[in-house]
Amino acid sequence: MHFLAIVASERRNGNSDIIGRLSVRYALKSGVDSGEVAHLKNFRLEQCRGCLQCIGENKKCGIDDDLYRLLDIIKEADRLLIIAPVYVLGIPGKLKMLLDRYLAIAGYMKTQVAGPGASIGVAALPDWHQFQIPFTNLMLLAVGRRIAGSTVLYGAGPGEVLLNGSIAGLSVLVDKLVHFKDEPFDSTVAQKCPVDHSSVFERIGGDRFRCPICLTPARLTDRGYYFDASDLNRHRWTGKSLQEHFENWVLQTRPRFKSMLKDIVRKKKEMGI
Numbered sequence: 001m002h003f004l005a006i007v008a009s010e011r012r013n014g015n016s017d018i019i020g021r022l023s024v025r026y027a028l029k030s031g032v033d034s035g036e037v038a039h040l041k042n043f044r045l046e047q048c049r050g051c052l053q054c055i056g057e058n059k060k061c062g063i064d065d066d067l068y069r070l071l072d073i074i075k076e077a078d079r080l081l082i083i084a085p086v087y088v089l090g091i092p093g094k095l096k097m098l099l100d101r102y103l104a105i106a107g108y109m110k111t112q113v114a115g116p117g118a119s120i121g122v123a124a125l126p127d128w129h130q131f132q133i134p135f136t137n138l139m140l141l142a143v144g145r146r147i148a149g150s151t152v153l154y155g156a157g158p159g160e161v162l163l164n165g166s167i168a169g170l171s172v173l174v175d176k177l178v179h180f181k182d183e184p185f186d187s188t189v190a191q192k193c194p195v196d197h198s199s200v201f202e203r204i205g206g207d208r209f210r211c212p213i214c215l216t217p218a219r220l221t222d223r224g225y226y227f228d229a230s231d232l233n234r235h236r237w238t239g240k241s242l243q244e245h246f247e248n249w250v251l252q253t254r255p256r257f258k259s260m261l262k263d264i265v266r267k268k269k270e271m272g273i
Contacts, residue, residue, distance in 0.1 A: 003027040003035035003178070004077035008084035008095040008136075010041045015122045015161040016083045019153065019170060023081055023120075026171045030178040032079065040094050043070045047097055054104040055253050061104035070098075071108055074143055079177050080117040082136050086124070090131040091139075099139050106246060109143050116180040117145030118173055119197075124156035134198035134213050141196060141214070141237040148180035149173050150197040185232035189224045195235050201225065211235075 005023045009016035017039070024035035043066040053062040061067060074080060084091050091099075098105075117140035121132040133150045140147055151169045155161030185194055192199045193211035201209040207220045214235035218225035234241065 001032045001078045003032040003079045005037045005081045008040045014158045015155045026174040030175045048100045078115045083120045085122045086129040086132045091135045114144035116148040118148045118177040119150045121152040137196040148177045187229040189226050191224045
């Protein structure tokens with residue numbers, strides 16, 4: 001079993017870097033055969049250009065950067081942990097840039113039998129990281145991982161996280177990730193979405209809400225949100241749902257655009273643009 005910790009911070013010897021190195025130590029103690037830290041800053045990743053070259057069977061992104069080198073490293077990991085600092089309530093730019101290459105990622109990773117993943121956010125203060133965990137977990141879902149757990153550790157300056165009591169949760173999360181068993185979801189009442197651990201919900205009517213990340217519906221009760229097992233096990237990031245989305249929408253993007261091109265050109269002329 002191989003353990004991979006991806007550190008999405010640019011700072012050397014910062015909190016995320018320290019957590020990454022500690023996580024490998026804990027993973028080895030929990031029984032993995034090997035472990036490594038990959039720093040996102042060491043990969044040259046460019047912004048998606050929206051060229052749609054990756055739209056199609058067995059098509060790769062035309063950008064000549066390190067995307068596929070990184071994806072190959074991720075493919076080799078039986079257990080994947082992403083560690084990212086909080087930037088303006090959410091994830092840092094380079095991790096978002098990687099996530100924005102989702103169409104190329106999905107086409108390359110779709111045949112992978114992926115293992116579980118987990119995420120750690122590094123924040124300075126409580127209540128200033130509401131979007132960090134959901135979007136880091138969205139990255140895990142994008143590479144086909146089932147979320148085994150998530151946590152936020154606190155520390156502002158480099159190494160400060162070691163002085164905060166929340167650091168004790170690191171070994172617990174790593175052990176949970178290492179020994180995670182991928183089983184179907186059960187119906188449950190929770191404060192966060194069981195799929196992606198988002199605490200942000202959108203109301204869709206009355207006492208009905210849904211998670212905006214995975215679209216799983218929930219009903220608000222006096223004890224929390226009730227999630228039905230049938231909904232949890234068919235959220236939009238399951239392998240089946242993604243395959244249907246890829247075949248019925250993504251692969252149809254190019255022919256659909258070509259069929260509308262004459263009308264688009266005509267409309268642009270009418271509007272003078």
